[in-house]
Amino acid sequence: PDPCSVAFMSLAQTRKVVLPSLEKLIKCLAKVKVTDDTDEDVRKLRVKLYILLFECLSDAQRWSDGLDATARSLKVLPASCHKDLWDFRIQFMGKNGKDTAAEMLKVRESGAEMVAKVWTTLAQSSNSKQKQLTAYQKAVDSLADAP
Numbered sequence: 345p346d347p348c349s350v351a352f353m354s355l356a357q358t359r360k361v362v363l364p365s366l367e368k369l370i371k372c373l374a375k376v377k378v379t380d381d382t383d384e385d386v387r388k389l390r391v392k393l394y395i396l397l398f399e400c401l402s403d404a405q406r407w408s409d410g411l412d413a414t415a416r417s418l419k420v421l422p423a424s425c426h427k428d429l430w431d432f433r434i435q436f437m438g439k440n441g442k443d444t445a446a447e448m449l450k451v452r453e454s455g456a457e458m459v460a461k462v463w464t465t466l467a468q469s470s471n472s473k474q475k476q477l478t479a480y481q482k483a484v485d486s487l488a489d490a491p
């Protein structure tokens with residue numbers, strides 16, 4: 345990747361500037377169907393744009409908008425693209441106080457490491473010490489049977 349573009353997007357201040365345009369871009373792109381047959385570079389670009397959107401919404405503490413955006417991303421992108429989106433989905437659910445049990449069942453399809461990563465994200469985004477502890481324990485438990 346271009347080091348300048350990566351550095352630009354790694355700063356919360358610059359992500360704040362691009363958020364309105366990014367929201368419009370993603371809304372337009374959502375009208376174009378992406379499937380597993382779509383060129384890999386196009387799929388990667390779409391995932392990276394969504395990740396950038398989620399980071400922008402997280403910076404702005406727009407938890408409800410983030411939750412809506414993750415739901416839309418999971419609908420418009422094929423399942424093969426979901427792996428990198430689950431962390432954000434769970435984070436926004438946690439920040440909105442939503443139950444994550446049903447979503448965690450979907451994440452299990454991505455493997456034990458992904459499940460552990462998502463539980464860790466949930467722990468980090470939780471406001472309750474008890475929920476944090478429970479999520480960290482589930483992250484450890486999910487790796488207990490892994491080779």
